[in-house]
Amino acid sequence: VRTLALVAEYDGTGYCGFQRQAAAPTIAGELESALATLLGEEVHLVAAGRTDAGVHATGQVVSFTTSSDFALQRLAIAVNGLLRERRIAVLRAIQRPADFSARFDALARSYRYRILNRVAPSPLERLRAFHVSAALDLEAMREAARLLEGEHDFAAFSAHDPRASHTTRRLSSLRITRDAEHVNLDVTADSFLHHMVRIVTGTLIEVARHKRSPASVAELLAAGSARARAGFTAPPHGLYLTHVLYADPV
Amino acid sequence: VRTLALVAEYDGTGYCGFQRQAAAPTIAGELESALATLLGEEVHLVAAGRTDAGVHATGQVVSFTTSSDFALQRLAIAVNGLLRERRIAVLRAIQRPADFSARFDALARSYRYRILNRVAPSPLERLRAFHVSAALDLEAMREAARLLEGEHDFAAFSAHDPRASHTTRRLSSLRITRDAEHVNLDVTADSFLHHMVRIVTGTLIEVARHKRSPASVAELLAAGSARARAGFTAPPHGLYLTHVLYADPV
Numbered sequence: 001v002r003t004l005a006l007v008a009e010y011d012g013t014g015y016c017g018f019q020r021q022a023a024a025p026t027i028a029g030e031l032e033s034a035l036a037t038l039l040g041e042e043v044h045l046v047a048a049g050r051t052d053a054g055v056h057a058t059g060q061v062v063s064f065t066t067s068s069d070f071a072l073q074r075l076a077i078a079v080n081g082l083l084r085e086r087r088i089a090v091l092r093a094i095q096r097p098a099d100f101s102a103r104f105d106a107l108a109r110s111y112r113y114r115i116l117n118r119v120a121p122s123p124l125e126r127l128r129a130f131h132v133s134a135a136l137d138l139e140a141m142r143e144a145a146r147l148l149e150g151e152h153d154f155a156a157f158s159a160h161d162p163r164a165s166h167t168t169r170r171l172s173s174l175r176i177t178r179d180a181e182h183v184n185l186d187v188t189a190d191s192f193l194h195h196m197v198r199i200v201t202g203t204l205i206e207v208a209r210h211k212r213s214p215a216s217v218a219e220l221l222a223a224g225s226a227r228a229r230a231g232f233t234a235p236p237h238g239l240y241l242t243h244v245l246y247a248d249p250v
Numbered sequence: 251v252r253t254l255a256l257v258a259e260y261d262g263t264g265y266c267g268f269q270r271q272a273a274a275p276t277i278a279g280e281l282e283s284a285l286a287t288l289l290g291e292e293v294h295l296v297a298a299g300r301t302d303a304g305v306h307a308t309g310q311v312v313s314f315t316t317s318s319d320f321a322l323q324r325l326a327i328a329v330n331g332l333l334r335e336r337r338i339a340v341l342r343a344i345q346r347p348a349d350f351s352a353r354f355d356a357l358a359r360s361y362r363y364r365i366l367n368r369v370a371p372s373p374l375e376r377l378r379a380f381h382v383s384a385a386l387d388l389e390a391m392r393e394a395a396r397l398l399e400g401e402h403d404f405a406a407f408s409a410h411d412p413r414a415s416h417t418t419r420r421l422s423s424l425r426i427t428r429d430a431e432h433v434n435l436d437v438t439a440d441s442f443l444h445h446m447v448r449i450v451t452g453t454l455i456e457v458a459r460h461k462r463s464p465a466s467v468a469e470l471l472a473a474g475s476a477r478a479r480a481g482f483t484a485p486p487h488g489l490y491l492t493h494v495l496y497a498d499p500v
Contacts, residue, residue, distance in 0.1 A: 011373040056374060080371055087373040121330060123261040123337040124306060128374070 001067050003096045005250050006031075006076070008060045011087035012236065013127045017053040018060075027051070027088060031062070034082040038075075039068035048106045048244040052195070054127070054236030059091075059110075061244040063102035094250055102244070108172065109192060110243040113185040113201045113234060117178075129182065130201075130238035136183055136208035138176055143214035144207045145174040145185075148200060153224040157200050158193035159233070167193060167224075176204070186242075195233050203231030251317050253346045254325070255500050256281075258310045261337035262486065263377045267303040268310075277301070277338060281312070284332040288325075289318035298356045298494040302445070304377070304486030309341075309360075311494040313352035344500055352494070358422065359442060360493040363435040363451045363484065367428075379432065380451075380488035386433055386458035388426055393464035394457045395424040395435075398450060403474040407450050408443035409483070417443060417474075426454070436492075445483050453481030 008031065016024040020032065028045050035043040048061040070078070075093040083089060114129040116122055121131045148171055155167040171189045178184075185201055203220070206212045212231070220230050244250070258281065266274040270282065278295050285293040298311040320328070325343040333339060364379040366372055371381050398421055405417040421439045428434075435451055453470070456462045462481070470478045494500070 009370070009373055011376065058374065076370060087376065089371050089373050091370045120259070120326060120341045121339050123259055123339050124308065124378070126261065126337065 001065050001098070003063060003065050003098050003100045004072070004075070004093055005061055005063045005096045005100065005102055006079075006093050007091045007250055008062060009058050009089050009091055010056060010060065011127075012051060012054045012056045013087065015053065015087070017055070018047055018049070018051045027057075027060075028062075030083065030086050030088055031079075031090075034079050034086075035064070035066075037082055038078055039066050039070055041066065041068060046101050046103050048102045049109050049111075049192075049241045051239075051241055052236055055239045055241070056128075056237075057241040059243045060241050061102045061106070061246075061250055063096060063100055065098075092250075096248075096250075105246055106191070106244050107247060108188050108190055108245040109241065110186065110188040110245070111192070111197045112240045112242045113187070113197060114238045114240065115183040115185070115201075115205070116181060117183045118181045122181075127237045130235055132183075132205060134209050136205070137210060138178060138183065138208065140210065140214050141176050141204045141208040144204055144217040145176055147214065147218045147221070148174055152221045154193055154196055154221070155224050156220040156230045157196050157203070159195035159199070169193065169196070174200070188243075188245075197239060198234045198236065199230050199232075201234040201238070205234065206231040251315050251348070253313060253315050253348050253350045254322070254343055255311055255313045255346045255350065255352055256326070256329075256343050257341045257500055258312060259308050259339050259341055260306060260310065261377075262301060262304045262306045263337065265303065265337070267305070268297055268300045277307075277310075278312075280333065280336050280338055281329075281340075284329050284336075285314070285316075287332055288328055289316050289320055291316065291318060296351050296353050298352045299359050299361075299442075299491045301489075301491055302486055305489045305491070306378075306487075307491040309493045310491050311352045311356070311496075311500055313346065313350055315348075342500075346498075346500075355496055356441070356494050357497060358438050358440055358495040359491065360436065360438040360495070361442070361447045362490045362492045363437070363447060364488045364490065365433040365435070365451075365455070366431060367433045368431045372431075377487045380485055382433075382455060384459050386455070387460060388428060388433065388458065390460065390464050391426050391454045391458040394454055394467040395426055397464065397468045397471070399424055402471045404443055404446055404471070405474050406470040406478040406480045407446050407453070409445035409449070419443065419446070424450070438493075438495075447489060448484045448486065449480050449482075451484040451488070455484065456481040 020028040045062040076090040116129040270278040295312040326340040366379040
């Protein structure tokens, strides 16, 4: 029995998120089916980040155990052959120690949120970036972003009931850059609450449009409660899981 | 009666090319229908480049005449509102002199061909770039590209019967650049023969894979005949019409 890790890219459009569901297309469902066909046994994936419906990934990491002796160096190409018509691809496959978990061994996750910031919508970026036609004040956005960095109670930036779980997270980096017509938010944390990146993005867009002050972000953190009104939840199609950090890089 | 020019972006996927067809979805068909609804009269578009099925555009230019007095500054937003579910957007609209033709007044067209050059396919770039997993020798590709620049008979690089028309074109620039996992071909000419960019690209990919020599490209030009065997026709989904040059820029 080996424990394997796969790095995967996917177009989240049309999938009901990562987690397998009985009657809906999901990333895990497609990938587990392809692996089962290839390895001749059922496969159960553990993922570093359980992305929501419509969210993309360029660096998702999943792990699983298998008793198949299928050659590791041919695994990615073989899986991609089976996934040819699908919107998922395996970028590489590596063996890990027996007790490795893509989820529990992850030290940090990085996401990118892509905003298309111009007047006209873009057909080529339609489900790849969130279109914001209004002018964005990036300096105000960065001022608010700096307040979010560090260890805080992010309950106000979560879709979950904050009483249900521990809501403190360590946000190690939140950078905002402009690249021609795009504004990109790159955020890294030990882990994220449900919808956290999208609520942070929606809130920072409101700051960038001068609909709320940068300082108001600190008030939301201090309130530490979902009753505090953070910004809107930015849509899933601008969000990408880009990288997962492990002590021993995958 | 005014003559208007529109700059348009589109995702060519799922369209049977630019030119209107009675029973198939086309760029012109969608755009003419939206404009007719908005302006209350039939519209006939003239395009700078009649892109093929599956080919994209970020800077297509079309022109038409209208007797409607619809406000020019609201036209792009209004058309895009009607095109909301479609894969076409108008980036801007401007008035031109009465005799302006997007086709006949164009001094040069620029296309980009995007190659994704890595082992694994990319779901997010699936119909946005041509996936080539083999190593590409860009220096050989550039050596061949330099031989194509200038005024030549491009009959060997055309899908059309060369006896049917004038096949000399002035290729003012053909640049090849690498940007992380992408190799981009940026090509500008006064105009292009049918499939010319895609056959040039296919031929240069064969050079880059050492399947033909850079010098063989000069032999194809010298032969000046479709019977000379150029390379394969690269698929449409890597091709973008990026810019059209006019004496008075649109």
